[in-house]
Amino acid sequence: MEVIGTTADPLAFVRRSAKYRVLVPTMGALHQGHATLLRMARDAAGGAGEVWVSIFVNPLQFGPGADYERYPRAQNADEELCRGAGVDILFRPHVAEMYHDDRSIVVEENSLSRTLCGRSRPGHFAGVCTVVTKLFHLLAPNAAVFGEKDFQQLAIIRRLVRDLDFDIEIIAAPTLREPDGLACSSRNIYLTAEEREQATVIRAALSEAAQLAAAGEASTAKLLECTRRRIESAPLARIDYIDLVHCETLQSQTEADANSLLAAAVFFGRTRLIDNLRLA
Numbered sequence: 001m002e003v004i005g006t007t008a009d010p011l012a013f014v015r016r017s018a019k020y021r022v023l024v025p026t027m028g029a030l031h032q033g034h035a036t037l038l039r040m041a042r043d044a045a046g047g048a049g050e051v052w053v054s055i056f057v058n059p060l061q062f063g064p065g066a067d068y069e070r071y072p073r074a075q076n077a078d079e080e081l082c083r084g085a086g087v088d089i090l091f092r093p094h095v096a097e098m099y100h101d102d103r104s105i106v107v108e109e110n111s112l113s114r115t116l117c118g119r120s121r122p123g124h125f126a127g128v129c130t131v132v133t134k135l136f137h138l139l140a141p142n143a144a145v146f147g148e149k150d151f152q153q154l155a156i157i158r159r160l161v162r163d164l165d166f167d168i169e170i171i172a173a174p175t176l177r178e179p180d181g182l183a184c185s186s187r188n189i190y191l192t193a194e195e196r197e198q199a200t201v202i203r204a205a206l207s208e209a210a211q212l213a214a215a216g217e218a219s220t221a222k223l224l225e226c227t228r229r230r231i232e233s234a235p236l237a238r239i240d241y242i243d244l245v246h247c248e249t250l251q252s253q254t255e256a257d258a259n260s261l262l263a264a265a266v267f268f269g270r271t272r273l274i275d276n277l278r279l280a
């Protein structure tokens, strides 16, 4: 595995290898959920292709007072996980190189990012779109893997690729869960033991509502009420949002159908966790 620590000329590797490249963009603090992304990248790259990983904690996607400073950084463990997963190139640029002090361009998506997390985190998806655009230009991958846990991000990246004509295949990786159902996330390590125990309520609540929908309940109000009640049964949970949206437009639906996605963001202490479930 080669480690590139500068934006100076990552394309030199591209020109040298001319292999099929599958990129997994990350902010580091890699966990087993990322390992799933890396495995999917390996499969997509095949024996002859290469897996590239970027690790960059992107300041642009953290709001004021959010956890940019305390976001976990685990350089050695990350490098080890990448080596173990057979990653070919690890791209880990410095923030001062990625962003000029007088930078004046951002990439903003103006429809899908207005709902769900976009409402509670203004500017977040512009930060994501800007950095992903830069990574796509810098590393010129043929394909890139994103996790379905960040469902809204995935939908926005697909729109970015379509609207800005990137010739990049976007591969969706299913959410990996802990044995008790909690979605794997770099932020899970912030949780106290008590919060960690109660955080399983998110998945349980989404599943309960999904069962209700499968049994014929289509009223969004009722499905959301069922989800809310279950989440509020955990004393440490503070709901940021729960919504039922169309899985492509991400617009709220009044009635559930085969395209519905139930999504939630819930605080435990200062830690905000997200999860979602497609209603079959």
Ligand code: PAF
Residues within 6 Å of the ligand: 025, 026, 027, 056, 058, 061, 128, 131, 132, 150, 153
């Ligand atoms: O999902 C993430 O880790 C980040 O939002 C991403 C896509 C790497 C952009 O910084």
